Amino acid sequence: MNDDAAGIVIKGLTHSYGLDENHRVMALAGVDLVIDEGDFVVILGPNGSGKSTLAKHLNVLLLPDEGDVWVFGMNTKDPDFTWEIRKNAGMVFQNPDNQIIATVVEEDVAFGPENLGVDPKEIRERVTRALEAVDMLEFARHAPHYLSGGQKQRVAIAGILAMEPKCIILDEPTAMLDPRGREEVMQTITRLNQDMGITVIHITHYMDEALYADKVVVMNEGKIVMQGTPRDVFEEEELISDLGLDVPPIGKLSRMLASHGVPIDSNALSVDELVDELCQLK
């Protein structure tokens, strides 16, 4: 056990891929990161920066070449902890169609706890609670096939919740969704974080989704290059755009207005913030 039993601790993590020594690609090149229990963390970074590789280390889909990862005090290298870690840190992926296996929603959600050997009566309660938490209880008996993308992702999240994890890791869960689906998923995970205290680690290319986070982590070429609140991070506009990322549109507009002499906070990031700033002007 690690001293710091809370949250996730990553120290000196490296990982490379490749068939042979001559073709190895360094996906993670020394990552140090601490995520406190109950945090909502968003990970940003260009394609190929190591975000997914990092995420896969958090539930033992990958093991470090060097360095260590502790998940709620358990080192991922210790095989005795593998299942306990996976139960506590569930993953949701990009394409909802690849994650749903059963032909009825509630059976899909029950798959995880069944695998964990949970008592059937308890499974039923967990499935109900999980579907309630993602606001999909009315679809319990539906075929997943006919759900919208956002609904499918919420079912996938419910499947993780039924294992009663302390942490959910979402790897671009909104990339394929329409605007309403995206909003459904973002609101759902915000609720899980705020009401149930579940630690959320959310990987995305949508910069506006970073505004939901307590902490934003920016990766590039296998390293963490920046971390802080959404404001801290998007203040570094130049660095953000050098990395091939972007400041959300309202953030850009605030900056343009402020640098043109409009006396407002140059770092307003959301529509409501900027409306309030502008309406204070006399």
Add this chain to the structure above:
Amino acid sequence: MSIEVKNLSHIYMQGTLTEAFALTDVSFTVEDGEFIGLIGPTGSGKSTLIQHLNGLLKPTSGTVLVDGVDIWSKGVSLKEIRRKIGLVFQYPEQQVFEETVFDDIAFGPRNLGYSPEEVERSVEAARQVVGLDKELLSRSPFDLSGGQLRRVAVAGILAMNPEVLVLDEPAAGLDPKGRKEILDNIKKLHESGITVILVSHNMEDVAYFCQRILVLYDGTLIADGAPREVFTKEKLIDSIGLKPPEVTILMRKLRQRGWSVREDVLTVEEGFEEILRCLGTKGVALI
């Protein structure tokens, strides 16, 4: 080349218990050289519609006319229609199958009987448009990242020199830079004369790149117009779960708070100009 869709309806599994209307009486015309955005929530029929444009699906009723000719009439070569109207689907990982990236992009042109030199040339041209590193051409497509795969899938269609390019979410899963690169390149293709139909959930992109937007909802075409017209149909857009660009929402909220800003503002630059104009008329001092 023009595409005319007339009273198109499509029913999946017709005559069975699970019969479902995917498209109902859809009509519109795509003129040569347009850049059209096709938007609508998941399940609204977008994918079904685009598969009719090059004859991958046959209408249950109605017609699809390419340059005035019904593509399902006798004597029409669907193979030729599919070369002229290239479709790039949403999941690139389901569209690659060759041993190397080069072979994958070259599959279409080879199938069309291009000479090896022509194949080489079209692969190279397509590679440049999608911004794919040259060294990746010899790699297996299955070693590539999601973003790279998406570029390969687009390049494979481009290599056949289509006259109309239909793209289903070509930038999903790409980082902002990759997204902008691929869309800027598509814009360049459009400027060189190719007709483009872009299916996307990203309203900022659609507002910025497209001259005209078609909105599909529940299999019906419910709006067809310039981005400014479509995105200011506030109730309509809200009711079907789409979202106008952020800057348009900002303008809407400023109007609610008594500002006399225009509401048909779509981009950051336009929003900037409009807010400055309004501050000027209010007499707010700049510092």
